[in-house]
Amino acid sequence: MASSHPEVEPVLIVHGGAGPIVKISQTRVDSKLKGVKDAGKAGYKVLCEGGSALDAVQAAVMVMEENPEFNAGRGSRPTALGDVEMDAMIMDGSSLQVGSVACVKNIHHPIELARMVMDKTDHCMLVGVGANLFARQMGFPLVPTEELVREEHRKDAREHTKYTDAVTELLNPGKDDSHDTVGAVALDAQGNVAFATSTGGIRSQLPGRVGDSPLVGCGGYADNDIGAVTCTGHGESFMKCTIPTRILNKMEQGVSVADATDEALTYMKRRVNGTGGCIVIGRDGQTAVKCTDNRMMPWAIFQGDKVKFGINQGEQFEGTCISQV
């Protein structure tokens, strides 16, 4: 592929959502770590074969949407009315083009629909009935709600019909891993960055509630001149502070990827008492994975021939990268 940029080393980061710190079985831990590694592998393969950052983040997120372990696509949480309303967004850092969908129902891959909003319409965002109408025009098969929800989550929803209770409980550590939005950021060999994110929302949310994920600058942002960010956590807090644009703004002023990420999360805690996590890539390939200290977040970074991954605070494992790429 012809490009004016010198070749750079591709990087891809994925996360499987930042939930409160809870005791979960080793089996669940392993399953979440396997989930992020599988997703990362799919995205990194795209990069290693010369594909774009945009295609790579989409591929990674689609794998997590397919995995019922994560709250996106299959595995989404029902609203107060028992429906599943999903949000997703994708952004191309080379053109600043955005595609996003919110409150879309009964499809497997909201991220694929978000990509089509970007590629096939003059718009950035479609919501609700209009998003489903567009899905139909694009030939997406309708999936019954039952296929998207795990039985245990349906039970949860019955127990927490009031969103207020759900939020208070969820944001206080000690119970359930409740809103594990998924996301990916990537830098390709041509120096392009992109991000993608997808979520099934917070259980028992009001119908029509939209969190940070599908909102540009809130759930993520990508700009070839600086880098790419995507977030997970208490959506309303990320929205109020527009955390991704804050991180990139600091990076633009010369702050390192790690310091910019720390600063933004500290800022969010101070201004609106919000918590969550971010994954960040700089245009030079620097990376940061960070979540506030009351949360755990499964993540994986693919760079060179190494994969680094972890789930608990401060934890980092390392392996060699998948031979097939």
Add this chain to the structure above:
Amino acid sequence: VETSVRILEDDVVFDAGTGSVLNSAGDVEMDAIIMDGRSLRAGSVACVQNIAHPVSLARQVMEKTDHTMIVGEGANLFAKELGIPQVPPDQLVTDIARQQWEEYHKYKRAVNELFDSQLGHDTVGAVAVDSEGNVACATSTGGITAKRVGRVGDSPVIGCGAYADNETGAVSCTGHGEAIMSVTLARTVTFNMEQGSSAQSAADKSIVYMKNRVDGTGGV
């Protein structure tokens, strides 16, 4: 800011509340946001139908829920719960909006062309600072004529169509929604102010930046 925007929503001249433009299906879908710079609390609604004052519904999202944004049928459900009276769709639609829509259907013009011809998207907005130094912003719109059903522009998206922060200032935007979203225009303005630009110079820089990066036009 809510009071000012309500008056603009009532004015048939503006594309917000009464006077909103029609989407491709011939319906009115409205978006609005309000933000309190003291607490960074915000409320927004998108794709809401059949109410006279979307900005006041946005205010209720901020005051009465744990959420920041509610869209589509959920927004209308919320309006009903609050006892906000439904207005018949025809009451929001002006002859001009109807004509523009018919013209679009006659010529099948693309959204971009509609934008260039300056047809129908006069989003309204207001920013204010009070005597205690608190800032706030509000924006309300009927969108672009012949937009797809469910299309959401910059207006209700925090940091794109509006942003308010007591530590910097308040911004409300209007123009080509998709371009404003691509550069998160309101936030670009506040970041420039944070780095020491005056309000006017931050606004100028941000508009030039949007033109350079995505060839977008609009105002703040």
